[in-house]
Amino acid sequence: MADTADNASPSYLPAISKQVTELVLAGSISHAEQAFADAAEQHGDLVVAEVLETIPPHVTALHMAGFDGGKLSLATLLVPPKAWAASLAYIAATWNEDMIEDDPERIAESLFAHIHGVVFGTEDEERRRELLLEASASDFGATVFAIVFSLAPKEMLEVAGEVISKGSYLTAHSSSDNDVIPLAVALAQASEDGWDRALFELFPEFRHSADLADAEYSDDPDEEEPSVLQRSTKELLYRLRKQVPSTRTATGRTPRRTVGTGIFG
Structure with missing residues (x-):
């Protein structure tokens, strides 16, 4: 696995972020994790951290809720401190x-x-x-x-x-x-x-x-x-x-108003 994201174009990030977000909200946590693994293999570990900085924090919470200390997860290992802290606000929604x-x-x-x-x-x-x-x-x-x-x-x-x-x-x-x-x-x-x-x-x-x-x-x-x-x-x-927090009043890290609606459902 590459150690840096030097070879990755910023144009990759929106597509990877959209893919991970949609997989998580669809309940496909393992597929979202595989998307992270594929991105890291192709572009470097830093891409995973950059994606975790761009996806909404409630999506990060939903993804990481599928892992604990006994399960290996790239998100667990690479999540930026501020992104992780923001995701903790939503973990109770799970x-x-x-x-x-x-x-x-x-x-x-x-x-x-x-x-x-x-x-x-x-x-x-x-x-x-x-x-x-x-x-x-x-x-x-x-x-x-x-x-x-x-x-x-x-x-x-x-x-x-x-x-x-x-x-x-x-x-x-x-x-x-x-x-x-x-x-x-x-x-x-x-x-x-x-x-x-x-x-x-x-x-x-x-x-x-x-x-x-x-x-x-x-x-x-x-x-x-x-x-x-x-x-x-x-x-x-x-x-x-x-x-x-209500995802409708979140910090606007995604333009899709419907993402995360009914998070308690």
Whole structure:
């Protein structure tokens, strides 16, 4: 596979973008991925990144929702940080209410697999930092990370304490082996603001990291209500669903008004 797109003419991009968009909206995710592979083979990997910058973010969300950390995807490996961050605004449109009601943790685990696959699919520390920085910079991004962190709320309090006490010397080590912890640590290292936003989205009664670091969950199994107020996974999933923008008021990255209409259908 070629490493650059030097031999590709810009005239190829509209055709490839149109092809990928139509395949994704038709539900042919595997064919869209093959179109990416063919374009990369012929013109270089950078073409995939350029296409992902030009197609609408809800199309990127629909495409990438078909892959998780266990499935290889060129889109996962090459998506530009800003394009990925924008697509996260639409990812909740791929869920239905029955899924949210019946098994919210399964959705959160799938979302974690998606984020983990994108962030840790690269060995480039600068790209990883940019991915986390862009993804956590918005309200919906904070909700996305809060959903993932809701899978391990006690551990998040531990990480909050580590952030306060160790600062830039923070590492992914903790008393727990939960898989979410390395992502939380990576986010805290990449963006202090992004980490705080996600943390306070999960724990809405706290507004200062130091106070949150002092909070503790009760170990009493008979205690009905946790002493720390947190939003449940289900509540956060619904919050993100309400934050999905209307494709009719999106940023206009496609001239076709009908693209993405009825995205919840």
